[in-house]
Amino acid sequence: MTIFFPVLLVFLMISQLPAVNQDQYKLVGHEPILAKVGDDVILPCHVEPPFDVNDLTIEWRFKGKKIYVHRSQKRDDTTSDPEYKNRTFMVHKNLTHGDISLSLTNLVKEDDGNYTCLVPKLESQVKKRNVTLKIDENGAKGNITDPGDGNGDNNGRDIGLGVGIPVSIVIIIVIIIVIIIVIIIAVLYYLLRNQIFSCLSNNKSRHEQGRNDGDRRGNGNQGDEAEALQDIGQQNQSG
Known part of the structure; x- marks a missing residue:
């Protein structure tokens, strides 16, 4: 899909160039x-x-x-x-x-x-x-x-x-320049997209890890409260 749009862009640009006809x-x-x-x-x-x-x-x-x-x-x-x-x-x-x-x-x-x-x-x-x-x-x-x-x-x-300079040579030069520009844009787009996806993936991993740590801490606190209540109950029975 990444290569499709540059190719389409080149085709559209070429179609807008003046045609070289037999009356050149x-x-x-x-x-x-x-x-x-x-x-x-x-x-x-x-x-x-x-x-x-x-x-x-x-x-x-x-x-x-x-x-x-x-x-x-x-x-x-x-x-x-x-x-x-x-x-x-x-x-x-x-x-x-x-x-x-x-x-x-x-x-x-x-x-x-x-x-x-x-x-x-x-x-x-x-x-x-x-x-x-x-x-x-x-x-x-x-x-x-x-x-x-x-x-x-x-x-x-x-x-x-x-x-x-014949018109055909000028057109060929323009086409080559356009193709080079489109390739550069496509490469930059591909690298930038991968970088963004990598950052999002790392952020998601850190977020999930933080949530798991919070769950473990929450479970630990609940266990401590249950033990405290149990000790209080035992003391009351002894009294």
Whole structure:
């Protein structure tokens, strides 16, 4: 019975916590990017709220081709289109912030169009986002950057967001804290109850012992009175 109430309390507290649903995360893209032939640009895409996506599979697609695939914490050249091998890069250190932006270098006119960043196993109903790149000889340059060497050693501009804590982790921490508190309360309650019962038992024993001693003393006094009366009667008869 002692353990039932803490378990019930934990269940009630957990039931009041916000549920983690499939809309916990979302992909955020960018407005159309304007660039010129020969530019190097970043195609922005990141996860909100930000978290480490290194262990997830990430795909960038363009005109039906997988121009960049990130799998098992590195670039997967077996599934990435070889035509883009030396022109597409991802800053791996930014993946810890949920930044899955793609660097595209040495633009050509044929790069104009819609690009799709896709995270197949993202806990969201929307697992992809489109980014539009417009190649315009007279237009403004896009977000130009040094794409680095493709291994995350990018000295250019980082567009990753600050590190955030997913809601699920916060909920797990809260549940653990609540369980620890409930266990401590249950242990203290158990020890206090045993101590109270022990005190009551000792008091009862002392009370019964005192009552027995009083009964014995009472019986002794009655015996003395009976003997005194008997002596008085004998004296009267002798007289």
